[in-house]
Each structure stands twice: as C-alpha cells, then as structure tokens.
Amino acid sequence: MQVIETGIQGLVILQPKVFKDARGYFLESYNQVSLKALGVDAEFVQDNQSMSNKGTIRGLHFQKPPHAQGKLVRVIKGAVLDVVVDIRKSSSTYGRTYSIELSEENFTQFYIPPGFAHGFEVLKDETIFVYKCTDVYHPELEGGLPWNDADLAIQWHTQTPILSDKDQKYAAFSTFESPF
Numbered sequence: 001m002q003v004i005e006t007g008i009q010g011l012v013i014l015q016p017k018v019f020k021d022a023r024g025y026f027l028e029s030y031n032q033v034s035l036k037a038l039g040v041d042a043e044f045v046q047d048n049q050s051m052s053n054k055g056t057i058r059g060l061h062f063q064k065p066p067h068a069q070g071k072l073v074r075v076i077k078g079a080v081l082d083v084v085v086d087i088r089k090s091s092s093t094y095g096r097t098y099s100i101e102l103s104e105e106n107f108t109q110f111y112i113p114p115g116f117a118h119g120f121e122v123l124k125d126e127t128i129f130v131y132k133c134t135d136v137y138h139p140e141l142e143g144g145l146p147w148n149d150a151d152l153a154i155q156w157h158t159q160t161p162i163l164s165d166k167d168q169k170y171a172a173f174s175t176f177e178s179p180f
Contacts, residue, residue: 001014001015001016001017001028001031001034001035001038002014002015002016002017003015003038003039003040006098007093007098008086008091008093008096008098009091009092009093010111010113010115011084011086011098011110011111011112011113011116012039012040012110012111013100013108013109013110013111014035014038014040014072014108014109014110014111015107015108015109016028016029016107016109018107027107029074029109030044030072030132035111040072040111042070042072042111042113042134043134044072044132044133044134045133045134045135045136046132046133046135046136046137047130047131047132047133048130048131048133049128049129049130049131050128050129051126051127051128051129052122052127052129052162053122053125053126053127053162054122054123054124054125054127055121055122055158055160055161055162056121056122056161056162056163057119057120057121057122057147057156057158057161057162057163057167058119058120058122058129058164058167059083059117059118059119059120059144059147059167060083060084060085060117060118060119060144060145060146060147060170061117061118061119061142061143061144062087062115062116062117062118062142062143062144063114063135063137063138063141063142063143064141064142064143064179065114065141065179065180067135067136067138067141068114068115068135068180069114069133069134069135069137070111070112070113070114070133070134070135071111071112071118071131071132071133071134072109072110072111072112072131072132073102073109073110073112073118073120073129073130073131074102074107074108074109074110074129074130074131075102075103075104075127075128075129075130076104076128076129076130077104077126077127077128078103078104078122078123078124078125078126078127078128078129079101079102079103079104079105079122079123079124079127080101080102080103080120080121080122080123080127080129081099081100081101081120081121081123081156081157082099082100082101082102082110082118082119082120083097083098083099083118083119083120083121083154083156084097084098084099084112084116084117084118084119085097085116085117085145085152085173086098086115086116087115087116087117087145087176087178087180088115088116088178088180089178089180091115094178095151095152095173097152097153097154099154099155101123102120102129103123114134114180115180117143117144117145119147121156121157121158121161123157143170143179144166144167144170145170145173145176146167146170146171146172146173147161147163147167149172149173150172151172151173151174152173
C-alpha cells in the first residue's frame with residue numbers, strides 16, 4: 001500500500017496494490033500492521049456501508065469527543081466526491097477543505113482522523129460506500145456543517161442534491177464552535 005500526503009496533518013490517501021489478471025483482481029483492503037507501519041495507527045471498531053444514488057450528498061458530519069471517530073473510507077461500487085473539513089481549532093489548516101474522488105475503478109482509500117467533518121457526493125447511481133470507524137456511533141454526540149456553506153466554498157458537482165432532513169439544518173461555519 002502506498003501513502004499519499006494531502007498537506008493536512010493526519011489526512012492521507014491510501015493506494016492499495018491491485019493485482020489484475022484474467023480472473024479479475026485481488027487487493028488487500030485492510031491490514032492493521034501495514035497501516036501502522038505507514039503511519040496510520042488507528043484501531044477500528046465499527047464498519048458501515050451505504051448505498052446511494054447519483055446526486056445524493058451525505059454530510060458534512062462528525063462525532064464529538066470523547067467519542068470522536070476516525071474513518072477509513074472507500075467505494076466498492078460506483079463513485080463519490082469525498083470531502084473533509086479540518087475542524088481542529090489548534091490546526092494550522094483549520095477550516096481548510098480537501099476533496100478526492102473515490103471509485104470502484106481507482107480503488108483509492110482515504111484515512112480521515114478525528115477532528116474532521118466528513119461528507120460525500122454520489123457521482124453514480126447505486127454507489128456503495130464503506131468505511132471503518134475508530135469509535136462506535138453515538139447519536140447524541142453527532143454534529144455537522146452545511147454542505148453548501150459559503151465560507152467553505154466546496155466545489156460540488158450538483159447544486160440541487162438529495163439531502164436528509166438533518167443535513168439541511170446545520171448552522172453556518174462562521175458561527176461554528178469546534179469541539180476539537
């Protein structure tokens with residue numbers, strides 16, 4: 001597995017080695033020992049999977065301390081624009097966004113440490129998105145930022161996404177008080 005730095009501390013792209021032949025392909029999608037050797041020292045305790053259609057935006061979500069979550073995300077079918085916002089108050093990149101396309105074709109994975117708001121836009125129908133989390137879900141500690149916040153200026157593909165009710169109600173980043 002190859003690690004690609006993003007310029008934001010702790011946030012890394014992981015590119016697995018993919019072995020293709022006439023039968024199809026094989027890749028090692030997760031190896032705790034290998035990741036630790038590459039600087040990703042996280043213990044994952046929960047796996048999640050979603051299926052969404054093109055034009056859906058899920059996020060920007062985070063879970064507050066003491067149960068903040070790191071995530072290792074990837075797409076097994078379809079494609080997404082994966083987006084994060086650094087919400088660590090002490091970070092030199094506080095408020096900075098980063099986005100990357102994850103797809104079934106590129107096999108790319110993205111490690112998002114605690115202290116980031118995370119979301120994704122679905123680029124193809126019936127996209128299956130999977131992720132490992134470093135803590136279990138605690139709904140009472142969930143927070144979020146608006147997907148279309150002017151201060152964040154995220155370059156989404158759609159301006160009329162399919163959203164959940166809760167993703168339409170988050171307060172602006174300019175009034176945000178980070179718990180990190």
